[in-house]
Amino acid sequence: MSVLSDVAVSLQRGEDDEVALLVRQALDEGQDAAAILQDGLVAGMGVVGEQFREREIFLPDVLLAARAMYAGLALLKPLLAKEGVPTAGTVVIGSVRGDLHDIGKNLVGIMLAGAGFDVVDLGNDVAPERFVDAACQHAASVIGLSALLTTTMPVMKDVVELVRARGLQERIKVIVGGAPVSDAWARQIGADAYGYDAASAVERVRALARKPA
Amino acid sequence: MKQRIEWRPADTLPELREVLLLQGIPAGVDPSPRILSIVDSATAIYLEAAEPRALVADISQDAFAGVYRGEGNNAPETPVEAVAPRADALALYVATVGARVTDRIRALFAQNEPALAAMLDAVASAAADRFTHLLAVRHAAATDGADGRGRLTLGYSPGYCGWHVSGQRALFAYLQADAIGVTLNESCLMDPLKSVSGVLAAGPADIHRFVPGYEFCADCRNRTCVSRIKAWSIPMSSD
Numbered sequence: 001m002s003v004l005s006d007v008a009v010s011l012q013r014g015e016d017d018e019v020a021l022l023v024r025q026a027l028d029e030g031q032d033a034a035a036i037l038q039d040g041l042v043a044g045m046g047v048v049g050e051q052f053r054e055r056e057i058f059l060p061d062v063l064l065a066a067r068a069m070y071a072g073l074a075l076l077k078p079l080l081a082k083e084g085v086p087t088a089g090t091v092v093i094g095s096v097r098g099d100l101h102d103i104g105k106n107l108v109g110i111m112l113a114g115a116g117f118d119v120v121d122l123g124n125d126v127a128p129e130r131f132v133d134a135a136c137q138h139a140a141s142v143i144g145l146s147a148l149l150t151t152t153m154p155v156m157k158d159v160v161e162l163v164r165a166r167g168l169q170e171r172i173k174v175i176v177g178g179a180p181v182s183d184a185w186a187r188q189i190g191a192d193a194y195g196y197d198a199a200s201a202v203e204r205v206r207a208l209a210r211k212p213a
Numbered sequence: 214m215k216q217r218i219e220w221r222p223a224d225t226l227p228e229l230r231e232v233l234l235l236q237g238i239p240a241g242v243d244p245s246p247r248i249l250s251i252v253d254s255a256t257a258i259y260l261e262a263a264e265p266r267a268l269v270a271d272i273s274q275d276a277f278a279g280v281y282r283g284e285g286n287n288a289p290e291t292p293v294e295a296v297a298p299r300a301d302a303l304a305l306y307v308a309t310v311g312a313r314v315t316d317r318i319r320a321l322f323a324q325n326e327p328a329l330a331a332m333l334d335a336v337a338s339a340a341a342d343r344f345t346h347l348l349a350v351r352h353a354a355a356t357d358g359a360d361g362r363g364r365l366t367l368g369y370s371p372g373y374c375g376w377h378v379s380g381q382r383a384l385f386a387y388l389q390a391d392a393i394g395v396t397l398n399e400s401c402l403m404d405p406l407k408s409v410s411g412v413l414a415a416g417p418a419d420i421h422r423f424v425p426g427y428e429f430c431a432d433c434r435n436r437t438c439v440s441r442i443k444a445w446s447i448p449m450s451s452d
Binding site for chain 2: 014058059060061063064066067070098099100101102103106107110125149150151152197
């Protein structure tokens with residue numbers, strides 16, 4: 001088995017120290033950083049995602065794999081940047097103004113980073129202007145909004161409207177999620193997508209990021 | 214009468230199954246040893262960091278009607294407005310796990326320990342949900358007398374079943390909940406996050422019977438009312 005296969009398998013097992021060792025070994029062997037990323041880390045995370053969808057593994061397993069992904073990415077990121085390898089895209093995420101819940105938003109951020117996105121996490125209680133300003137500042141193609149309260153859901157609409165008011169709706173897509181949020185709500189406020197859970201949010205963001213501006 | 218209650222963290226620990234459900238692991242699935250190990254670690258942190266406490270205050274029917282009306286944002290018809298007038302004892306409550314657990318969850322995320330952070334979040338959420346049950350048992354013991362047969366005390370909370378979350382303001386004003394360190398932000402969110410509040414309604418079990426066919430039920434993902442109603446074995450007309 002090649003070292004990249006070992007990376008993928010160790011990542012699936014959530015062995016962060018082992019993943020870091022193997023990535024280091026692959027680099028020492030002269031392997032290309034982009035290849036280690038794609039054929040090792042991303043390949044391993046792809047299997048994890050599939051197993052999660054099939055309910056063969058569960059959230060804690062995915063989060064351990066994500067931590068292992070980070071361990072590998074930490075070594076690769078400087079090299080990837082140096083080689084000019086593009087990321088999957090940049091996503092700005094946060095819990096909307098008035099909402100202090102951040103567990104769901106954190107999980108989405110972890111899964112997005114594991115899928116190769118650059119994630120700008122604005123935290124919780126984030127005003128609409130901050131979302132849009134950060135998306136412009138970081139050249140993000142997607143804004144991810146989280147709300148866990150029916151009282152804070154309307155702020156999602158404020159963000160969507162602000163994106164439109166600034167004429168950015170072709171360049172910046174908005175995805176919404178959270179316990180009280182639904183696909184119908186997303187459509188009602190004009191959001192571009194709805195993420196039922198962290199895994200589906202990653203799929204939706206991937207699709208949004210692929211859409212031509 | 215208003216009472217301040219402090220529990221030992223161990224007395225508020227949720228069942229393993231409740232924690233696993235919050236992690237998306239359904240009943241009937243045996244969690245792996247690795248997952249059980251994370252549960253153990255999260256439980257140890259909860260036991261060390263939790264400061265579970267509550268405020269409970271009896272409230273009259275008239276006073277509750279005012280609290281429930283709140284800012285006038287409730288759904289036109291709700292289960293609570295049918296249940297409460299038929300209860301023979303009402304009490305408002307707020308209970309919290311305390312701020313230290315939330316701090317630990319955030320710290321674990323910052324330390325790149327997401328699996329443990331998420332598990333601790335699940336343990337704390339399940340514990341907070343358990344507070345209502347613990348308070349209901351206590352309230353029932355105080356109001357049901359020697360023979361509690363056929364009686365039932367259950368909690369109902371703002372933010373659920375058509376009771377608008379803005380009702381939290383009147384509830385918190387009545388309880389003066391900051392006495393146990395729980396406050397509301399502008400969107401009526403409780404801080405610390407792992408807190409619960411509501412009204413305990415005691416009376417004959419039948420008063421809690423309702424058919425979850427209200428307009429807001431269509432959008433509800435919670436649906437714990439269904440399992441609650443079924444658990445009491447009260448026939449529902451929709452069955």
